[in-house]
Amino acid sequence: MSALPQTDNQTAGGRPARRLNLRDAGWLAAPAVLLLAAVLVYPLAIIVLRSFSEPEPGLQNYIWFFGSPVNRAVLQRTFVLSGWVTLASLICAYPYAYAMTVVGKNLRLILILCVLVPFWLSGVVRTLAWVILLQDSGVINSILRGLGLSPVKLIRTQLGVVIGMTQVLLPFMILPIYSVMKGIDTRLLQAARSLGAKPWRAFLQIYVPLSLPGVYAGAIIVFILSLGFYITPALLGGPRSTMLSSLVQNQVLSLLNWGRGGAMGVVLLVATFILLAIAAPLMRQKHTQTRREK
Amino acid sequence: MNATNRTPGASIDIRKASKRYGKFVALRDLDLSIRPGEFMTLLGPSGSGKTTTLNLIAGFTEVSSGSLEIGGKSVLGLPSHKRNIGVVFQHYALFPHMSVGRNVAYPLTLRGIGRAERDGKVRHALEMVKMADFAHRYPNELSGGQQQRVALARALVFDPPLLLMDEPLGALDKKLREWLQLEIKRIHRELGTTFVYVTHDQEEALVLSDRIAVFNGGQVEQIGNGRELYDHPATLFVGRFIGESTVLRGKADIVGGDTVVSIAGTKIVASGKISGHAAPVILLRPERAVLHRPGTGVVDGENRLSGIVEEAIYVGSGSKYDIRLKDGTTAVVRSPLGAPEFAIGDTAEIAFRPGDVTLLADDASADITLT
Numbered sequence: 252m253s254a255l256p257q258t259d260n261q262t263a264g265g266r267p268a269r270r271l272n273l274r275d276a277g278w279l280a281a282p283a284v285l286l287l288a289a290v291l292v293y294p295l296a297i298i299v300l301r302s303f304s305e306p307e308p309g310l311q312n313y314i315w316f317f318g319s320p321v322n323r324a325v326l327q328r329t330f331v332l333s334g335w336v337t338l339a340s341l342i343c344a345y346p347y348a349y350a351m352t353v354v355g356k357n358l359r360l361i362l363i364l365c366v367l368v369p370f371w372l373s374g375v376v377r378t379l380a381w382v383i384l385l386q387d388s389g390v391i392n393s394i395l396r397g398l399g400l401s402p403v404k405l406i407r408t409q410l411g412v413v414i415g416m417t418q419v420l421l422p423f424m425i426l427p428i429y430s431v432m433k434g435i436d437t438r439l440l441q442a443a444r445s446l447g448a449k450p451w452r453a454f455l456q457i458y459v460p461l462s463l464p465g466v467y468a469g470a471i472i473v474f475i476l477s478l479g480f481y482i483t484p485a486l487l488g489g490p491r492s493t494m495l496s497s498l499v500q501n502q503v504l505s506l507l508n509w510g511r512g513g514a515m516g517v518v519l520l521v522a523t524f525i526l527l528a529i530a531a532p533l534m535r536q537k538h539t540q541t542r543r544e545k
Numbered sequence: 546m547n548a549t550n551r552t553p554g555a556s557i558d559i560r561k562a563s564k565r566y567g568k569f570v571a572l573r574d575l576d577l578s579i580r581p582g583e584f585m586t587l588l589g590p591s592g593s594g595k596t597t598t599l600n601l602i603a604g605f606t607e608v609s610s611g612s613l614e615i616g617g618k619s620v621l622g623l624p625s626h627k628r629n630i631g632v633v634f635q636h637y638a639l640f641p642h643m644s645v646g647r648n649v650a651y652p653l654t655l656r657g658i659g660r661a662e663r664d665g666k667v668r669h670a671l672e673m674v675k676m677a678d679f680a681h682r683y684p685n686e687l688s689g690g691q692q693q694r695v696a697l698a699r700a701l702v703f704d705p706p707l708l709l710m711d712e713p714l715g716a717l718d719k720k721l722r723e724w725l726q727l728e729i730k731r732i733h734r735e736l737g738t739t740f741v742y743v744t745h746d747q748e749e750a751l752v753l754s755d756r757i758a759v760f761n762g763g764q765v766e767q768i769g770n771g772r773e774l775y776d777h778p779a780t781l782f783v784g785r786f787i788g789e790s791t792v793l794r795g796k797a798d799i800v801g802g803d804t805v806v807s808i809a810g811t812k813i814v815a816s817g818k819i820s821g822h823a824a825p826v827i828l829l830r831p832e833r834a835v836l837h838r839p840g841t842g843v844v845d846g847e848n849r850l851s852g853i854v855e856e857a858i859y860v861g862s863g864s865k866y867d868i869r870l871k872d873g874t875t876a877v878v879r880s881p882l883g884a885p886e887f888a889i890g891d892t893a894e895i896a897f898r899p900g901d902v903t904l905l906a907d908d909a910s911a912d913i914t915l916t
Binding site (some may be wrong): 436442447453457460 | 625628631703803
């Protein structure tokens with residue numbers, strides 16, 4: 252090693268020396284923390300408590316839940332359907348988000364509006380629209396019949412539920428992926444091509460890995476929202492596509508059995524935490540590596 | 546990287562190349578020949594077409610018209626990933642999700658080179674830029690200068706016959722820039738690869754290059770080594786862009802074979818004359834003039850211009866003076882150590898020989914802000 256100039260190490264990372272200290276800024280989160288404590292933590296604690304204490308103290312609610320084959324099937328189906336919804340959302344969202352990063356300003360505005368407009372409509376309205384589209388005499392089957400094809404059973408099937416939920420949850424997949432993609436330096440692709448990479452190879456080896464943090468974030472949000480989704484499966488689904496949320500609703504609102512309803516909620520919550528614990532290290536690793544000075 | 550598998554440098558021939566973006570003409574009828582193994586710097590202000598030229602050679606854009614040959618073969622229509630050219634970018638462009646070692650190995654992996662050979666080449670390339678200890682680090686853990694050295698290793702690891710660099714040191718501080726300039730020069734000497742280097746910094750161009758092509762308005766104004774460009778600029782733009790200078794303008798006449806320019810009532814003689822109809826101007830380098838106290842040291846045949854010392858700066862090797870002439874022009878003069886010294890407000894006379902100035906055609910476009 253010849254003598255390196257001193258400055259070489261002093262500029263390391265180019266990080267700003269002045270950064271808001273987390274300890275100093277912690278109180279900024281106080282309003283949100285108080286609100287969460289009041290409207291989330293407190294009721295949650297009550298539900299957990301009642302799942303162990305009603306009608307009498309003990310594990311009877313959990314024994315009941317896992318003892319019933321129907322309940323276990325519904326739990327499994329909830330996870331499987333959520334997986335399908337997540338996959339379908341990803342397949343639709345990835346190219347859409349990519350398109351948002353490459354099109355001109357006006358078209359991008361239209362694409363963003365298309366993502367956001369569904370947020371301004373109630374989930375019930377959107378699901379009812381799907382009923383009109385999917386029902387046996389609905390728009391899709393009318394078109395199929397018009398083309399001389401045999402109609403497909405969509406409403407009250409798992410396929411119908413997945414289609415409806417995917418549409419409703421798509422924005423939660425598109426937005427995180429887009430926010431990561433728009434930060435990717437596309438000049439890296441130019442660099443990869445100069446090093447000898449064909450365009451598709453540069454995309455797969457450089458762009459896709461850098462977009463993964465957005466994919467993980469979107470997938471986790473959509474999956475977790477799917478697990479607890481109620482309106483869409485209830486309106487579009489049939490007896491064979493019942494999800495856990497419908498069972499909870501049935502126990503709590505129809506049978507007024509807070510203990511069993513609470514136990515199902517706790518099972519869902521714990522399953523979600525386990526899933527997050529598995530996914531978190533994966534996400535964190537990818538995340539630090541994409542942060543670079545601009 | 547070692548002598549046995551060294552690829553000889555490639556030549557570049559650009560003929561009548563033009564590049565238009567809609568109505569904007571980035572390059573007009575550019576002619577540029579670069580010799581094998583040469584260190585050629587494309588120098589010019591922003592928007593002069595130097596980066597466009599580099600992008601054409603790299604294959605990032607295509608010419609609107611004209612021809613482009615690398616190593617004697619036309620590369621028109623050949624996509625950048627088939628050109629086998631190393632490129633170093635101002636923004637480093639290291640892949641943030643790959644370690645330094647994997648970044649440097651990437652072009653070798655693309656070429657299907659086996660593990661053992663790849664590891665050897667990566668190590669050689671990192672040793673060449675003195676980054677061998679950093680192979681397991683990630684780009685965001687490195688300083689700008691370290692990242693750029695890794696980028697240089699990555700661009701050279703596959704032994705390309707040609708290396709392009711687009712303001713590679715532009716984002717670094719001065720001391721580091723100067724050190725890396727010498728490193729780049731050493732690597733060029735070791736490899737014999739053709740280097741094409743884009744910069745707007747004329748000092749950097751003088752330090753690095755075998756030859757410099759000075760760009761202005763989408764064309765090459767002059768190609769030559771540093772001495773040629775400094776001592777014999779072909780245009781006023783080149784004269785002003787390379788080094789410091791004083792431009793003297795006035796009503797000009799031809800007397801004998803020489804040009805006489807009248808500046809604020811004083812007649813200044815410059816050897817020779819310029820062809821064409823443009824008005825001649827006189828370009829005076831700061832070292833070519835000597836400062837005298839009024840009326841002293843008069844030599845026959847020397848020009849004399851009187852002015853007021855506006856700024857006097859001690860620069861170690863001597864002093865640098867800004868002298869305001871009667872017509873408002875500020876002349877720059879560098880005096881060596883031991884020459885008479887002047888204070889701000891003193892009256893001084895600038896003396897220089899008719900043969901020590903350059904006569905050039907006046908050109909308003911040469912007055913654009915120099916970066």
